[in-house]
Every structure is written in structure tokens, then in C-alpha cells.
Amino acid sequence: MNEPRDTTANTPDSADELRPLSALVDGELSDAERSALLERLGHDPAAAARVAHYRSQNTALRRLFPLAGETASLFVQRRTPWWQLGAAIAGGLALGLMLAITLPAQLLPGGFGQPAFAQRADLAYAVYAPERRHPVEVTVREEAHLLSWLSARLKRAVTAPSLGEYGYALVGGRLLPGESGPAAQFMYQNSTGKRLTLYISPYSSREISLRLLHNGASRTAYWANHGMGYALSGTDNEPRLRAIAADACTALGGDAGAWSG
Amino acid sequence: MSFESDLLVWLPHLRRYARALTRDPAWADDLVQDTLERALSKWRWGRGGNLRAWLLTLLRHRFIDQLRSRREVAFDDEEAPWQQQPAATGEVDGLLLRDVERALYRLPLEQREVLLLIALEELSYQEAAKVLKVPVGTVMSRLSRARERMRILLTEPAADATPGRPPLKVVKHSP
Structure with a gap:
């Protein structure tokens, strides 16, 4: 790497004189060194100005790069989980903790009788739907890859139904840790930027007719059949969400006609 | 507390450091x-020791590996991702953040990383030495050069003028 020697040649001060100024700014001097240096700065306006400039640089750098709270878009898996049950468990742990620090507390306990996948879908909506930079891991531009990847991870064919009839276009999708393995989330968006997600996860406990989960501004409509749980989350009103869910269910090979309202 | 929750404590810091190092949010997220x-x-x-320093060390190794694979990264390259980012606005103590940002990316990488570790992440010299795998004395001299270089770039307009030739490319030697 090239060192800009030319600039140090321009400065009268030797490196040995400058280093303590930095150490003062960083609190790396002993008390004795510190007092001696402060004493010296009283008679050396140029050095005092340097210290002030260095401090301003620090403040400016911290202002330039604020600590962001938007950690929820990261999803990590252990790569060598030989002593764990599976990569998804670790991923789930990490994501769960992220959710725990990201989401309002009232979302976490959940209601009685709701399957975990519906709650996870609801949480995942709350985390990813507002995400501006990384709403999805793989965008619809690579739709074929997206579907084959998610199908491979969920170990069954996963498709993203068309919701164009409701004004929603597919944005892309991501892999998430589900209750008992990987889960998929597809993200849709309409022309006003409103988002809808479809969460798909293995769920073999029982079949569930359409039900609703309501948290704050968003709703999640969920159902389960053929060993899979599905959850649609969005801010549409209830009748519309039910209608979208019925269409999605049919498109995904389920029998929405069996739902008794 | 579990290891995962300890990790999460440092996640925002890792992310900030990666962004500052790369000036490219997408690259930074990959790195993190x-x-x-x-x-x-x-x-x-x-495994004992300083988790944060260890994480920063891992991140730095990944960064350097990737930098090698994106060889010949010139920091005033118009194609470079940070040129596509909107410039910072605002000022601190009379320093325009936009200028501070520009000066930062004109530093050689080894100066920039030490400056960010200490000025931004507030590591001690000892910790920074550990992350960078260099003696504390080297940390001090690089840091001192970085700050002085920043000061010159920010206070002497001539130092920033680049008529005809870009003087401060970070050029990695091809293997």
C-alpha cells in the first residue's frame, strides 16, 4: 500500500510529537503524561488546535456513521452445527433474539391456540415489510432460482401464487427459520407501496381452516393443509384479506371451498 | 446470556464498522x-477473550479477502459504490460531513481502518492492535498519520486539489 510520504514532508512536526496528541484525544495517556501535555498545549496554540481538530474529526465520524438499529434484516445460520440439531435452530435462535429486541413486546407472547407458524409469520411481516433496503433475499428477477432454492430448503415444491388480481406483484422472497425447519416468506407489493407477505412452513399437526390473527395495524390470515402451514400478512381489511387468502389457498393446491366462512 | 445474545449486542457496531470501512451498504451487509x-x-x-475484538478481526479478514478479489479498487474510481451513495450533509464544528467523508476515503486503507476502530468504534490502542495484528506502536503511528492527513485534507484546500492525476489511490498489488 502506498504511503503518502509527501504530506508528512510538508508538516514541520515530527511523528513523535504528534502521537501524544492523538493519545490525549483517545484517553491513552497516564495522568502524569496527560497533565504535562495539557500544560504544554497552553503554550502551543498550533498543537492545541490539532487536538481540537482531532476531536472534531471523531465527532464528525460518529455523526457520519450512526449506530443503526436496523439489524433485523440479517439472518444467519451456523455452518457446522454438528452438536446442534440443525442449522435452522441456531438461525432461529439468532432471529428470535433479533425479533425480541426489534419488536414491541406485546407481539411476542401471542394468543392461545394459535399455531406458532402464524405467529412467526406475523412477526416476520412486522420485521421485513417495513424494510426498505432488503425486503427480500432474492428478488423476483431471479424467480426461478428463488422458487427452486426455497423448494429445496423446505423439501417440497414451493410456489408464489399470483396476486395480481388484488394489485399485488411479487417482490421476491427469503428463507426464514421456522418452528421445525426452514420456512419461506414471499413478499408482494402494490402500486402504493403497501406490502403483503405469504409465509409458508411445514406444519403437520392438523389441518386448519382459515383463521385470523390481528396485531395492531396488520392482520395475518392463516390456514394449514397437506402438511404445510400458510399465512398471509398485510394491512388490508379483513374481508379483502380473506378473499386473497382463499385465492392463494386454491392456487397453492388447497380447498378453500371447504372453509365454512 | 448466550453467545448468540452477546453477538447481537455487537451486531450494530459490526454493521457500522463495515459500512464505514466499505462505504457500500450492500457490501457491508455481506461482510457482516x-x-x-x-x-x-x-x-x-x-472460548474466552474479547468477543468484540474477535468479531472485528473476523470481519477485517473477510474484508481483506474480498478486497483482493475485487482487486485494484481505487477509492476515487467513479464506478466505486461509494461514489453512487448520496453525499452526507450537515456539519460538525465547522467541518462539513461531506468533506470529512471524502477525506476518510482518501486515506490509505491501513490508516482508515485504524482511525475507524479508534475514533468511531472507540477501541483502545491495545484492542486495535489485537484486531489489526500489529504492535501498539504501529497502531499509534498509523492513527497519528491518519488524523494528520485528515486535518490537512480538511484545512488545506490545495491538499485536496487533484488536477490531472488522482494522487491517493488505494492500489492493491496484483498477486
């Missing part, structure tokens, strides 16, 4: 994700 994956796979129960 890679770092966390590595951390999760390499970590063993009973």
Missing part, C-alpha cells in the same frame, strides 16, 4: 453476515 456465520461456526464453548 459472513462474519456472523464464521463466528457461529468457529465459536466454541469456553
Whole structure:
């Protein structure tokens, strides 16, 4: 790497004189060194100005790069989980903790009788739907890859139904840790930027007719059949969400006609 | 507290450092994700020491590996991702953040990383030496050069003028 020697040649001060100024700014001097240096700065306006400039640089750098709270878009898996049950468990742990620090507390306990996948879908909506930079891991531009990847991870064919009839276009999708393995989330968006997600996860406990989960501004409509749980989350009103869910269910090979309202 | 929750404590810091280092949010996110994956796979129960320094070390190794694969990265390259980012606005003590940002990316990488570790992440010299795997004395001299270079770039307009030739490219030697 090239060192800009030319600039140090321009400065009268030797490196040995400058280093303590930095150490003062960083609190790396002993008390004795510190007092001696402060004493010296009283008679050396140029050095005092340097210290002030260095401090301003620090403040400016911290202002330039604020600590962001938007950690929820990261999803990590252990790569060598030989002593764990599976990569998804670790991923789930990490994501769960992220959710725990990201989401309002009232979302976490959940209601009685709701399957975990519906709650996870609801949480995942709350985390990813507002995400501006990384709403999805793989965008619809690579739709074929997206579907084959998610199908491979969920170990069954996963498709993203068309919701164009409701004004929603597919944005892309991501892999998430589900209750008992990987889960998929597809993200849709309409022309006003409103988002809808479809969460798909293995769920073999029982079949569930359409039900609703309501948290704050968003709703999640969920159902389960053929060993899979599905959850649609969005801010549409209830009748519309039910209608979208019925269409999605049919498109995904389920029998929405069996739902008794 | 579990290892995962300790990791999460440092996640925003890792992310900030990666962004500052690369000036490219997408690259930074890749780096952080890679770092966390590595951390999760390499970590063993009973591993002591400074978790944050270790994470930063992992991140830095990934960064340097990737920098090599994106060889010849010139920091005033118009194609470079940070040229596509909107410039910072605002000022601190009379320093325009936009100028501070520009000066930062004109530093040679080894100066920039030490400056960010200490001025931004507030590591001690000892910790920075550990992350960078260099003696504390080297940390001090690089840091001092970095700050002085920043000061010159920010106070002497001539130092920033680049008529005809870009003087401060960060050029990695091809292997």
C-alpha cells in the first residue's frame, strides 16, 4: 500500500510529537503524561488546535456513521452445527433474539391456540415489510432460482401464487427459520407501496381452516393443509384479506371451498 | 446470556464498522453476515477473550479477502459504490460531513481502518492492535498519520486539489 510520504514532508512536526496528541484525544495517556501535555498545549496554540481538530474529526465520524438499529434484516445460520440439531435452530435462535429486541413486546407472547407458524409469520411481516433496503433475499428477477432454492430448503415444491388480481406483484422472497425447519416468506407489493407477505412452513399437526390473527395495524390470515402451514400478512381489511387468502389457498393446491366462512 | 445474545449486542457496531470501512451498504451487509456465520461456526464453548475484538478481526479478514478479489479498487474510481451513495450533509464544528467523508476515503486503507476502530468504534490502542495484528506502536503511528492527513485534507484546500492525476489511490498489488 502506498504511503503518502509527501504530506508528512510538508508538516514541520515530527511523528513523535504528534502521537501524544492523538493519545490525549483517545484517553491513552497516564495522568502524569496527560497533565504535562495539557500544560504544554497552553503554550502551543498550533498543537492545541490539532487536538481540537482531532476531536472534531471523531465527532464528525460518529455523526457520519450512526449506530443503526436496523439489524433485523440479517439472518444467519451456523455452518457446522454438528452438536446442534440443525442449522435452522441456531438461525432461529439468532432471529428470535433479533425479533425480541426489534419488536414491541406485546407481539411476542401471542394468543392461545394459535399455531406458532402464524405467529412467526406475523412477526416476520412486522420485521421485513417495513424494510426498505432488503425486503427480500432474492428478488423476483431471479424467480426461478428463488422458487427452486426455497423448494429445496423446505423439501417440497414451493410456489408464489399470483396476486395480481388484488394489485399485488411479487417482490421476491427469503428463507426464514421456522418452528421445525426452514420456512419461506414471499413478499408482494402494490402500486402504493403497501406490502403483503405469504409465509409458508411445514406444519403437520392438523389441518386448519382459515383463521385470523390481528396485531395492531396488520392482520395475518392463516390456514394449514397437506402438511404445510400458510399465512398471509398485510394491512388490508379483513374481508379483502380473506378473499386473497382463499385465492392463494386454491392456487397453492388447497380447498378453500371447504372453509365454512 | 448466550453467545448468540452477546453477538447481537455487537451486531450494530459490526454493521457500522463495515459500512464505514466499505462505504457500500450492500457490501457491508455481506461482510457482516459472513462474519456472523464464521463466528457461529468457529465459536466454541469456553472460548474466552474479547468477543468484540474477535468479531472485528473476523470481519477485517473477510474484508481483506474480498478486497483482493475485487482487486485494484481505487477509492476515487467513479464506478466505486461509494461514489453512487448520496453525499452526507450537515456539519460538525465547522467541518462539513461531506468533506470529512471524502477525506476518510482518501486515506490509505491501513490508516482508515485504524482511525475507524479508534475514533468511531472507540477501541483502545491495545484492542486495535489485537484486531489489526500489529504492535501498539504501529497502531499509534498509523492513527497519528491518519488524523494528520485528515486535518490537512480538511484545512488545506490545495491538499485536496487533484488536477490531472488522482494522487491517493488505494492500489492493491496484483498477486
